[in-house]
Amino acid sequence: MNGMTRRRNLAQVSGENAVIQVAWMYYQDGRNQQDIAEALGISRATVVNYLQEAREKGLIRITLAAPAFTTHRLALELSDRFGLRGAYVIPDEGTTTEEAFQRIVRGAANWLLDLIAPGDRLGVAWGRTVYELAEIVEARPVDDLTVLQLVGSMATPYGFTAEACSTRLAQRLGARCLNLHAPAILSRAALAAELREEPILRTQLDQLETVNKLLFSVGTATADSHIVLSGLATREDLDWNVAQGAVGVICGRFVDKDGQQLPGPMEERMIGIPLPRLVGLEMGILVTPGLDKVEATRAAIRGGYVTHLVTGSTVAEALLATD
Incomplete structure (x- = not known):
C-alpha cells in the first residue's frame, strides 16, 4: 500500500467514524490489530486506542454464553x-x-x-x-x-x-x-x-x-x-x-x-x-x-x-x- 492510498484510507475512516470501523473489523471480521492498522493506514497503537474507546462508549458487548x-x-x-x-x-x-x-x-x-x-x-x-x-x-x-x-x-x-x-x-x-x-x-x-x-x-x-x-x-x-x-x-x-x-x-x-x-x-x-x-x-x-x-x-x-x-x-x- 503506497503512502497516498494509506492517507486516503485514514481520511475516509476518520470521516465515517473510525472507532466503529475498527471495532467492526476486529470483532466481526476477526482481523488482528496489525492487519487493521495496515489496511487503514494507521498505527497499531491507534487501533488499540479505538478499541478501548469502543468498549468505554458501550459500542461493543462481550459476554460468554450462559x-x-x-x-x-x-x-x-x-x-x-x-x-x-x-x-x-x-x-x-x-x-x-x-x-x-x-x-x-x-x-x-x-x-x-x-x-x-x-x-x-x-x-x-x-x-x-x-x-x-x-x-x-x-x-x-x-x-x-x-x-x-x-x-x-x-x-x-x-x-x-x-x-x-x-x-x-x-x-x-x-x-x-x-x-x-x-x-x-x-x-x-x-x-x-x-x-x-x-x-x-x-x-x-x-x-x-x-x-x-x-x-x-x-x-x-x-x-x-x-x-x-x-x-x-x-x-x-x-x-x-x-x-x-x-x-x-x-x-x-x-x-x-x-x-x-x-x-x-x-x-x-x-x-x-x-x-x-x-x-x-x-x-x-x-x-x-x-x-x-x-x-x-x-x-x-x-x-x-x-x-x-x-x-x-x-x-x-x-x-x-x-x-
Whole structure:
C-alpha cells in the first residue's frame, strides 16, 4: 500500500467514524490489530486506542454464553443438591472481595436477560447488589414487562434510594415501573395500618400480589448489614431477632435457618409485600456475591424463595461443603 492510498484510507475512516470501523473489523471480521492498522493506514497503537474507546462508549458487548456457567460441575452440583432449576457460577478464585462482587453482579445481569420474558411481573428487592445489576444490565426492551418495588423506601448507605433499584432496572429493560410511595417502616403499627388503607397505596400493594418472578439478594443478620445501616432495623431490633434465631434478611424481613420469617413487632410497622407471598413463585433469582451470605443463602433456598442462583465458585464450594 503506497503512502497516498494509506492517507486516503485514514481520511475516509476518520470521516465515517473510525472507532466503529475498527471495532467492526476486529470483532466481526476477526482481523488482528496489525492487519487493521495496515489496511487503514494507521498505527497499531491507534487501533488499540479505538478499541478501548469502543468498549468505554458501550459500542461493543462481550459476554460468554450462559452454558459456560450453568453446565459445569459446581453449577450442576448446586442444582442437584438444592433442587434448583438452574445455577450460574462465576470463577472468582484469586480475586479481591470487590472484584468477585463485580464479576458476580455482571454475570447476574447477563443471565437475567435469559430468564425474563414478555408479560412477566418482576418483583425487585433493594440493596447494592440489585442496584449495581440494574446499572450494568444491557439495555434491551422486553415487551409488556413490569418491574415492581417490593419494599417501601428507606435511606441507604450506598448513595441511592430504595426505589432506584426498580426504576433503573425498568428503564434499562423498557419496562413499566411500579414503585411504592411510602416508607419501608413507620414508627407505629397503627400508623402503618392506616397508610396501607390509603387508596393510592392500597392499589400499589394489590399490584404486588401479581408478581410472578423475584430478583433479590439476601442480607446478613449482623451489625454491618444493610438492614441496620439503612435504619430499617435498629441495633436492638437486630439483637432481638438474632436471639430468636435470625440468620439472614429477605426483603427487609428477618428469617431463620429454614427461611421462615420471624414474627416480631417490626412486621406490623412495615410497608411492602408479605414475605410468604414470595415463596413458590414461578421464578426466584437469588444473587449471592460473598461468603458472608452463605448461611442466609442456604436459608433462602430452604424457605422456597429460590429457583435460580447466581454466585461465585468460592460461595458455591462453601454451600456444597456445609449443607
